[in-house]
Amino acid sequence: MAIQGKNYIGYSLSAQNQRIFQSYVPITDSFLPEKFHAATLQEVEKTMELAEKASGEYALVPASKRADFLIAITEEILALGDELLERATLETGLPIARLQGERARTINQLTQFADLLREGSWVDATIDTALPDRTPVPKPDIRKMLVPIGPVIVFGSSNFPFAYSVAGVDSGPALAAGNPLIVKAHAAHPGVSDLTAQAVVKAAQRTGMPEGVFSMLYDDGFEVGTALVKHPAAKAVGFTGSFKGGMALYKLAQEREEPISVFAEMGSVNPIVILPEYLKSHAAEFGKTLAGSVSLGAGQFCTNPGLVFVTETEGLDLFEASYQTEILNTASSTMLTAGICKNYYKLRDHAFAQDNVTQLAVSENISAGENQAQPSIGRVSGKDFIANPKLHEEVFGPFSLLIVCKDTAELLEAVSQLKGQLTSSLMAVENEVGSYPAIVQHLGKISGRFIMNGVPTGVEVCPSMHHGGPFPATADARFTSVGRHSILRFVRPRAYQGWPDSLLPDALKNANPLNILRLVNNETTARPI
Amino acid sequence: MAIQGKNYIGYSLSAQNQRIFQSYVPITDSFLPEKFHAATLQEVEKTMELAEKASGEYALVPASKRADFLIAITEEILALGDELLERATLETGLPIARLQGERARTINQLTQFADLLREGSWVDATIDTALPDRTPVPKPDIRKMLVPIGPVIVFGSSNFPFAYSVAGVDSGPALAAGNPLIVKAHAAHPGVSDLTAQAVVKAAQRTGMPEGVFSMLYDDGFEVGTALVKHPAAKAVGFTGSFKGGMALYKLAQEREEPISVFAEMGSVNPIVILPEYLKSHAAEFGKTLAGSVSLGAGQFCTNPGLVFVTETEGLDLFEASYQTEILNTASSTMLTAGICKNYYKLRDHAFAQDNVTQLAVSENISAGENQAQPSIGRVSGKDFIANPKLHEEVFGPFSLLIVCKDTAELLEAVSQLKGQLTSSLMAVENEVGSYPAIVQHLGKISGRFIMNGVPTGVEVCPSMHHGGPFPATADARFTSVGRHSILRFVRPRAYQGWPDSLLPDALKNANPLNILRLVNNETTARPI
Structure with a gap:
């Protein structure tokens, strides 16, 4: 599979810009031959238009189909084989064994989200049935669940070319939750990013996802990232990197007409x-x-x-x-x-x-x-x-x-x-x-x-993991970037009041067709109503 | 019970300021005689010192005791009897019947949080037990639960003198979660606020809560609110009011050295x-x-x-x-x-x-x-x-x-x-x-x-209610201010890795002494481990 060096905008490749950069090989202090085209602001606009358009359609894709998409990503990443690992070791200087482990972790993360989607209870369905005879006023039927928020911008990080990059800890839950994903590839490993983007695009196409569900843009500067975060269609940002970088994005996001959340992990001395x-x-x-x-x-x-x-x-x-x-x-x-x-x-x-x-x-x-x-x-x-x-x-x-x-x-x-x-x-x-x-x-x-009685290195990927912490370690201590609860960064609750059963989302229907655990009239149960 | 007109700082009354204001009676366009002393910046400092000090101690108060505190608040509010309702109708122009209903709702809200604390599963205990023999590396024991964040600043709102004020929808969950509460009383109903503050202080004292768990300050301007939000000990802000007011607080909170969350409900046209x-x-x-x-x-x-x-x-x-x-x-x-x-x-x-x-x-x-x-x-x-x-x-x-x-x-x-x-x-x-x-x-x-097929007025207080919405309706669409999930605004997860059973919080102990539902090795169960 050849590295393209072009921006992945929906299902098309795009290279409007003459501004290019190359992969740096730290161990030899040299550059690899492929040219990567930084995206233009027009390409950012096109990307966000596609994402916005995909947003409504992708939100309606059933969770089981989104799970298929995530599993297809893992298959396509594995299908890249040694080429991916070899490119990664060149671009990052990390040893192959570590990269094998990191790839396995990345596959595991995506698989855990597929499992979460298939099980389904994570949407936190909460139901209170009507009491039409209550006095002085009748109690309406209200049902609530978590729904996607819209396009999510993810910044690949330098230190984890797989696990915190194109298909990593921010991307997986953003897609799992039902949001279009736009990745700003990290300039320190553009070739790895390019190959991974190809895997995601293939997976999206073969599982029939709407175009715009995934895009990836290049830049070795700040222009593209800034434009993405400022774009009105963006609804959240995931970032792992320096305090300076995280706070710069945070401030950009707060200065928007509509402020949005930046989930920035910004460093820690881990006493x-x-x-x-x-x-x-x-x-x-x-x-x-x-x-x-x-x-x-x-x-x-x-x-x-x-x-x-x-x-x-x-x-x-x-x-x-x-x-x-x-x-x-x-x-x-x-x-x-x-x-x-x-x-x-x-x-x-x-x-x-x-x-x-x-x-x-x-x-x-x-x-x-x-x-x-x-x-x-x-x-x-x-x-x-x-x-x-x-x-x-x-x-x-x-x-x-x-x-x-x-x-x-x-x-x-x-x-x-x-x-x-x-x-x-x-x-x-x-x-x-x-x-x-x-x-x-x-x-x-x-x-x-x-x-x-343990050292902090080694972040287990499991439901009980909390990878986050009070400021300045992260921008929002309430959320983790690792484990199932990381999906909560990219959803919000929506309540449905007075809707007939036939028009409710499956998670909220009386019959409980998804067979999920729900809080029904204050009782946690999977029983139908 | 007499209105004091002084700031409630921990268990003391304080009135350093000569700047005073009075209750306005809208229906007669006149003022009531009591004088309310706006707090000084020194009083703000003293309040936040007490809150910071109480923070560690109150976080360790068992949930069942916090529930007793909330119930005591409801009892003390009811004990104020007609005096409270009469003062409220004078200060707000709202009819007594509406105020009776609102008081009942306020009691109901607090009681629901006491029930939530006594049931206990809301802490979202998530446990993955160790696999010491796993290769290539052993899996550690990790257990996670929600913990308090620290002092919470609540702004009373003008339009609900009980339900969104001193002991309302922000205050109840802030206290339930284990955080000290500092209320900035709304200047439109200072007498109601004063009486309610007395009820909260009495309840705190008779249930043995640490001093500083509750304070309430007056101001008919912006100085006190600004100083509270900017204070380093403040960890979150609850506000219901205008877009302008909400965004002013939001900006203040974002400009702090440590940005904090502002849960501002800022208006909506409810199409x-x-x-x-x-x-x-x-x-x-x-x-x-x-x-x-x-x-x-x-x-x-x-x-x-x-x-x-x-x-x-x-x-x-x-x-x-x-x-x-x-x-x-x-x-x-x-x-x-x-x-x-x-x-x-x-x-x-x-x-x-x-x-x-x-x-x-x-x-x-x-x-x-x-x-x-x-x-x-x-x-x-x-x-x-x-x-x-x-x-x-x-x-x-x-x-x-x-x-x-x-x-x-x-x-x-x-x-x-x-x-x-x-x-x-x-x-x-x-x-x-x-x-x-x-x-x-x-x-x-x-x-x-x-x-x-319903009108939007009437916000049912129940678990499935979501009272919140995308910007600009609120500053953070992920959180509700009504219903049990509103407590999630004032907590964060903390993971415990490798801790011996005897040193874990009760919610995470093997025996499950609180008998709560937990996610244990990916299964939702109340069984001991």
């Missing part, structure tokens, strides 16, 4: 707090585990543990020694782009340059190739951390700062500086947790996922 | 579309029903039907005659404030002054007293309506515009001009609905509650 008894009993072992989490995937995960808090208690020396040794020996790895790599060293060195920050370890195990990130860890006292907000910021890459507090009172003060996070981890022996209620409470308050 | 067969068969009867809905409560409902669309088909003359006669005979009623009354006539006359708008009827039945609103209806052609966006705007009060379209094609075009609405109504004989798919689709798309 880990090690309590004294745990430190004493797990010092060497956890030093090693932590080093693995810090350096995993060149530290390019939003759940990378950027801050680790300990106290000057028994086991600290052993823990530090183990952590240090492991980081020194951990091989460098290729970062996604030259810009990301440059920024990593800039921010790391900025952290190292702060008052009283020492280098605990910088890996000496440098792999072959360009854009190599050396795993690096720093150390600072609790007091100096508290006094210097610059140290509270994320360094995107395999860097982490160890904050050594003189006692648990200082630990609490240090932890209290932290703002919203995707995750927090508490490393503790079960019976010491009760001794630190304020620390536990603050970590809970700031985090979307609160982990005990 | 009614009458299809030809229905018009033919229900002309006289519906003219009368419609007139009742337009003039109900001096038209001061957010669900007032401001635009009614018909076609030039059989029954139109009879319908118009019936509608006209009924409006001519409907008595005027007292509006809430002099400002609202003045604005009503200004906007009504502005509508009447538009090209080709005729007065269909202006009530000649004027009741005694000041600030009387005359029910008034206008008429315009579909063509002129389409051409003049000024006619698409809300006129707050007992006014409605009849849009007479020459055929159903023009009807579709006219309806397509409409933006987001709380409600739309379709008046139709069952077998004609299928002939107008585009009209039905557009009405569904723009509305939160889609009514068949």
Whole structure:
């Protein structure tokens, strides 16, 4: 299958623009030959017109057919075979094994949404039947369910070329919910995006979806993304990336005549707090585990543990020694782009340059190739951390700062500086947790996922996952981007009052033809009415 | 019980400010003697400090205790007896019977939240148990539930002194969810607010709630509301009122360092579309029903039907005659404030002054007293309506515009001009609905509650109610302000990964001690694990 380099606008290819760019290969610091055409504003307009038109039609496609569409996407992605993986490793510098895992996760995400659609209860059908004889006024029949909102704009992210990109965690639920999807491909992996777009288009065509249900546009600048977010037909935005990028989109969306939601995941330092008894009993072992989490995937995960808090208690020396040794020996790895790599060293060195920050370890195990990130860890006292907000910021890459507090009172003060996070981890022996209620409470308050005795990297795709968190980790703490509940970002409730059974959507009909769980007169049941 | 006129800051009264105001009595155009002290910025600060402090403690109060608190509020409100109703009728001009009904609704709303808390399944507990032997990596135990977000600011609304005020549709779910509540009392009914605040404070004290769980501040200007919304401890805002007011708060909230949600209900014209067969068969009867809905409560409902669309088909003359006669005979009623009354006539006359708008009827039945609103209806052609966006705007009060379209094609075009609405109504004989798919689709798309053969006034308080709608009807179409799901505005999910059973919240424990419905490994069940 050949990479086209053109914009996928409905079922057509379009390349009006002379502004082109190429795929960058980070490990060789070179470019691949294919040319990708940035979309023009006319192409944006055409895309959104098609999406708007498809919106009404696609909303009426039964959920089971939308499930077929999602499964067809998984089939077409798998049919791309090794070509997709090979292109991805070239464009991202990520190893094939990681990409195989990420592809499997992406297939799994889409399959879970297909299952959700086929089961059907997710529409949250809520029914109160009429009481025509009630006094002083009769009670009408009211029935409510979740319905699609309209075209959704998704920005592919740099660090997950499959799982958070063209057919990833934002795209899957947007389509599952019944909304047309418009992807702004990430310029760091345009070839992967191009191949994936072909898979989605094929799947849409062979399952008979309306044209406009999917489009994908290129740009290596900001013009196309800006125009998409500002377009009146757009009803929500999904984004994973930097705080700066997320907030720029957020502000654009709020300044529209009709403000829309931006589900932006914007970075997190994912604090880990090690309590004294745990430190004493797990010092060497956890030093090693932590080093693995810090350096995993060149530290390019939003759940990378950027801050680790300990106290000057028994086991600290052993823990530090183990952590240090492991980081020194951990091989460098290729970062996604030259810009990301440059920024990593800039921010790391900025952290190292702060008052009283020492280098605990910088890996000496440098792999072959360009854009190599050396795993690096720093150390600072609790007091100096508290006094210097610059140290509270994320360094995107395999860097982490160890904050050594003189006692648990200082630990609490240090932890209290932290703002919203995707995750927090508490490393503790079960019976010491009760001794630190304020620390536990603050970590809970700031985090979307609160982990005990585990590192934050590794985001399980399952219903109970919450991948989100209070601002500034995300723009809206009420929603997750991973797991079934992520579909709630792209729907809204609609109530039907006084409608005859024959005209109601199937989910709300008396006979319950979809056999879903519903809340009927305050009882959760699948029984017909 | 005496009105205090002071700010209720936790369990203390405070009146630092010399800036005072009094209750206005619309029917006599006079003022009552009590003095209400606008809060100072220092009082705002003290209030938010207390709320922030109470936040952690109140979040840990078990749901059953929070239910006791809500029930205690209902008891204390009822204990205020006729004094509350009498004060309300003076301050709002609303008749006692309406206020009795509204008080009953308010009690009902709070009781439904107490019931929800006692049943407990609303926290949406979602559990995936560990698979320690899974390869390539073990699956961790993850459990998720909804948790409180922190202090919520609620603005009392002018038109519902009980149901959308101190202990109304925003306050009830904010407290039920486990968040401290700070009410900015509406200056149009400060005495009612004062008495209700006393009821809430008493209820909080006798059920042992932490100080700061409730505060209420006065202001007849914008300073206090602005300071509350901008305060870093505030985590969400509830508001019902004008588009201008709602958007001002929305912008303030978005410009904060940490943006927060504003659940603003901002007005709606609640279109009614009458299809030809229905018009033919229900002309006289519906003219009368419609007139009742337009003039109900001096038209001061957010669900007032401001635009009614018909076609030039059989029954139109009879319908118009019936509608006209009924409006001519409907008595005027007292509006809430002099400002609202003045604005009503200004906007009504502005509508009447538009090209080709005729007065269909202006009530000649004027009741005694000041600030009387005359029910008034206008008429315009579909063509002129389409051409003049000024006619698409809300006129707050007992006014409605009849849009007479020459055929159903023009009807579709006219309806397509409409933006987001709380409600739309379709008046139709069952077998004609299928002939107008585009009209039905557009009405569904723009509305939160889609009514068949009914008027929009009357918002049933039940789980299936959706009182909300696409922008500009509300700031966030995903949430309702009425019914159990309104609690979702004031919570967020938090996942717990790897926690031992003994340290988990009760809702997530293996034994399911709360006996709630949970999603456990993809199955909805109340069984223990």
